[in-house]
Amino acid sequence: MPRSAECEGETPPVLLRPDELEVLRLIDLVGLQQEEAAAILGVSRKTVWRDLHEARREVTGALVHGRGIEILGCRRHGAGRCDHPQRDRPQESEE
Numbered sequence: 813m814p815r816s817a818e819c820e821g822e823t824p825p826v827l828l829r830p831d832e833l834e835v836l837r838l839i840d841l842v843g844l845q846q847e848e849a850a851a852i853l854g855v856s857r858k859t860v861w862r863d864l865h866e867a868r869r870e871v872t873g874a875l876v877h878g879r880g881i882e883i884l885g886c887r888r889h890g891a892g893r894c895d896h897p898q899r900d901r902p903q904e905s906e907e
Contacts, residue, residue, distance in 0.1 A: 825880035832867035833883055835860055
């Protein structure tokens, strides 16, 4: 059973939603423009912009403050996979 960070006096992890993670992946790893990511995700460019900036703020805060990052809805700890529905995605660029 996972231990509770709050019970042990540790700082709880930053929680990212799967859609925030996907926006980070599409824009920062794949290199798409916000308009392209919005079309793939089926949302407005404004929604992509908001999710991107919120996700970057959360990830940066976690790195600066030494907090963990947890993806909501994913169960990678025990099962070795994420239950978040996969969709056809552009391949990540090789760097």
